[in-house]
Amino acid sequence: MTDQNGPQLTRIQQRNRERILEGALTAFSANGFRGATIDQIAEEAGLSKPNVLYYFGSKDEIHKTLLTALLDLWLAPMLSLDPDGEPLDEVLRYVSTKLDMSRDFPRESRLFAYEVLQGAPHLSEILGGRLRDLVDETVAVLTGWIDEGRLAKVDPHHLIFSIWALTQHYADFEVQVRAVLGPGHDPYAEAQVFLENLFRRMLAT
Template identity: 65%
Template sequence: MNETPRPQTRIQRRNTEAILQAALDVFSAQGFRGATLDQIAEVAGLSKPNLLYYFPSKEAIHLELLGGLMDVWLAPLRAMDPAGEPRAEIMAYMRRKLEMSREMPRESRLFANEILQGAPRMMAGIEGDLKTLVDDKAAVIQAWADAGRIAPVDPYHLIFSIWALTQHYADFDVQVRAVLGPDRDPFAEAGSFLDMLFERLLAP
């Protein structure tokens, strides 16, 4: 008979969170292949043997991060309400994705690095939950377009465009800030520009 796992102590919870936050820093900067357990342990302020008490491998830490990330990443798209006003719903989704790029740049780069490697640890989620959700919301957007409530657009490429135009500001942050200079806020400017762009694109 399997025993129920004991709940973690406060110190164990603190160390687990320290490891995950450190791993997020290291993986988002170095990618999975470039990251090492020694780097993660150093950033977390723990010894490598102590880290291995909580996670048996680099792969285990990476999978823990990716598993939580998928739910977070899909939440704004899930929130798109088929009963809502179409342009408002799409614009709210775009705005939330831009906010996530501002608030969660490490998570965005972690996701991007995984995709660039061919999604070896996320393909099941991409082909499963992500595709199912995108198919569902694409059908909603198509129905809005067919009813004349928004301009005729390919719903899949509309979603891809929102991903590209918002996550760019996290994944290419250094380039964006270098081009704009230190006195400009890329996210404030991006919000205004993307509002105008999508309002014009979606106007029936």
């Protein structure tokens, strides 16, 4: 396996990089970029600070590496939207997948939220470029379905925003959600039922 910079990594080196990124994910998602330190990352990774800095030259480099991987993860469900599929089924599958990701990757969701709340200093070019291009492509697909009468008339951009907001909320505010619901509730299972019903009623023709 090779590093992004080219040199071939041994299995131990690759494993250490993965441990550092895993530790950084915990530190950044809990404290944000400004609050997290190399010492915290090293502690979470179970490595020494010099060892961390051997693999990554700075906290900024670690953060950018995580965010790049996170964006790939976050965009994958939108990339899988099938223009030739049944419109309502495709949108509902996207909603379900985004909610599953909030359940399975809450730290990643919070890391992304922290970055955006800080003005996205490490993602501004990607958000205004790659992400916007993908959203534009998805909006074109949704608009085509709406114009064909296969989905109800809604604003495609705000449909996407609402899906993001209503699914990622369960990861970003999980403590609040669980506190309000109390014991005996499965927030994600209940949300799956509620959100499918909500979007089905909104979009059905």
